[in-house]
Amino acid sequence: MLSRTADNLYWLARYVERAEYLARILEATQRLTAMPLAYTGETNEWESAVATAGCSAAFFSHHKEANEETVTDFLAFSPSNPSSIRNCFEVARHNARSVRTALTMEMWEAINGTWLELKRFGNKSSSREEFLRFLQWVQGSSLRFDGSAYRTMLRNDAYWFSRLGVYLERADNTARILDVKYHLLLPPQEHVGGPLDYFQWSSILRSVSALTAYHWVYRDSLKPWLVADLLILNEQMPRSLASCYENLVQNLDRIAGAYGRQGPAQRQARTIRTRLQNARMEGIFQQGLHEFIGEFIDDNNRLGAAVNQQYLA
Numbered sequence: 194m195l196s197r198t199a200d201n202l203y204w205l206a207r208y209v210e211r212a213e214y215l216a217r218i219l220e221a222t223q224r225l226t227a228m229p230l231a232y233t234g235e236t237n238e239w240e241s242a243v244a245t246a247g248c249s250a251a252f253f254s255h256h257k258e259a260n261e262e263t264v265t266d267f268l269a270f271s272p273s274n275p276s277s278i279r280n281c282f283e284v285a286r287h288n289a290r291s292v293r294t295a296l297t298m299e300m301w302e303a304i305n306g307t308w309l310e311l312k313r314f315g316n317k318s319s320s321r322e323e324f325l326r327f328l329q330w331v332q333g334s335s336l337r338f339d340g341s342a343y344r345t346m347l348r349n350d351a352y353w354f355s356r357l358g359v360y361l362e363r364a365d366n367t368a369r370i371l372d373v374k375y376h377l378l379l380p381p382q383e384h385v386g387g388p389l390d391y392f393q394w395s396s397i398l399r400s401v402s403a404l405t406a407y408h409w410v411y412r413d414s415l416k417p418w419l420v421a422d423l424l425i426l427n428e429q430m431p432r433s434l435a436s437c438y439e440n441l442v443q444n445l446d447r448i449a450g451a452y453g454r455q456g457p458a459q460r461q462a463r464t465i466r467t468r469l470q471n472a473r474m475e476g477i478f479q480q481g482l483h484e485f486i487g488e489f490i491d492d493n494n495r496l497g498a499a500v501n502q503q504y505l506a
Contacts, residue, residue, distance in 0.1 A: 198292050198353045200505040204289040206342075206358030209304070211271070212281035214366040215268050216328040218242050223325060225392065226261065239264040245373040250274060265324060278331055282311055283361035286425035289450055295351050299341040305332040332430050350451050353444040357500060360444070364437035364493050368425055372486040394420050401432045421482060422474045434489060438466040441496070457500040467493050 220244040240259040243252045246268055256263040257271060269278045286308040289296060294443045296304075310330075318324035324366040339359070394415045398404040403423060411419050428435045441489065442462045449455045 194350050194354075198295055199350070200501075201288040201292040201293060202355045203505060204290070204350055205285050205304070206355040206491075207362040208281040208285035208288070208337050209335050210276045210359050210362040211366070212285070214362070215246060215276070215278050215281070215333035216300050216335075217400045218245050218370070219265060219268055219404075220325065220328045220332075221396045223262075223328075224323065224399065241373050242268065244275065245369050248368060249276060266317060269324075269327070277280050277309060279316075281331040282308055282334075297341065297345040299345045300338065303334070303338040303341045307338070310334075322460050323362065348447075350372070351446055353448050353451075354504070357448075358442045360437040360440045361493065361497050362499070363432055364434055364441075365490060367401060367432050367434060367437070368486050368490050368493065370400060371421060371424055372483060372490070391415055394504050403430060403432065406430055407411060418478060419475050421477070425477070426469060426472060426474065428454065435466075435469045438462065438469055442466050446498075454501045456499075458496065458503045461492075461496050 219242060222238045223240045226415045237259060239261060239437075241247075242264055243249050243259055248267075251274060252259065252264070252267050254268050255271075256267065267274050267277065271277045272280065274280065275284075286304050289301060293301060310430050314327050314330075318327055318408070342352070342355060346355070394417060395404060398415075398420060399409055401424065406429075407420065407423055410423060410429070413419060423433065425434050427433050430436055430437055442459075445459045449459050472485075
């Protein structure tokens with residue numbers, strides 16, 4: 194496969210996954226801000242949404258204040274934000290068009306239909322209810338594309354490169370959600386386990402579709418260390434860091450087998466997976482969750498760079 198084709202497939206998958214993630218973050222933020230002040234406290238959830246999306250610097254270069262209007266516009270519709278939902282789908286469609294013959298008919302119809310329907314929503318929503326419908330549509334569109342890829346693609350290098358994009362992006366997103374929870378959402382005067390803490394953790398779990406899974410696994414009230422365990426170490430949870438890296442190792446090994454050569458990307462992915470397999474929540478909290486996640490995000494970015502240099506450049 195040409196490196197250009199692999200690159201298009203990889204970024205197509207990453208941008209669709211990123212659009213869904215942004216929609217989840219915005220929906221969770223809407224839910225938090227709709228709660229009474231007694232439950233949510235004095236935190237600025239809109240600022241935390243921008244930080245979780247990883248675009249604080251870009252946002253504050255365009256806006257002075259993080260509020261519902263500025264954040265929803267910037268993360269969902271703004272053409273000046275390269276990672277807005279609108280731009281994610283437009284770039285994804287551009288990548289799909291560049292490799293049209295490498296996609297199945299169902300995949301092309303899913304991403305092209307999404308791009309065409311996106312125009313129906315315009316550049317902003319007229320009400321909160323309409324915006325929530327837009328966010329649910331984004332999530333549904335991402336699921337349709339991902340489902341069409343899973344159900345219709347041959348299990349060959351085209352599929353494996355697209356899966357690399359999904360799991361690298363998903364791992365980064367899950368890590369950022371956890372990191373921001375500890376450092377921006379919970380104000381200094383609040384203690385872990387308080388009512389504010391409970392509603393914020395519920396929101397975090399909902400944003401990664403893990404609230405039901407949490408109760409299935411732990412059969413307990415929400416506890417920060419159990420939430421972190423689910424989203425970091427539990428391989429049964431599809432959005433956990435451990436699950437993402439199990440899939441990254443598998444797909445990188447399949448690419449290496451098809452091309453007859455291992456490389457730095459395979460070795461680095463296995464190293465990170467082994468570190469996650471050997472980690473325990475007690476040790477992670479002793480080290481510091483923020484430090485652990487920061488190191489993971491850096492490692493995940495280095496793996497993305499290794500994949501790019503080895504296969505996509």
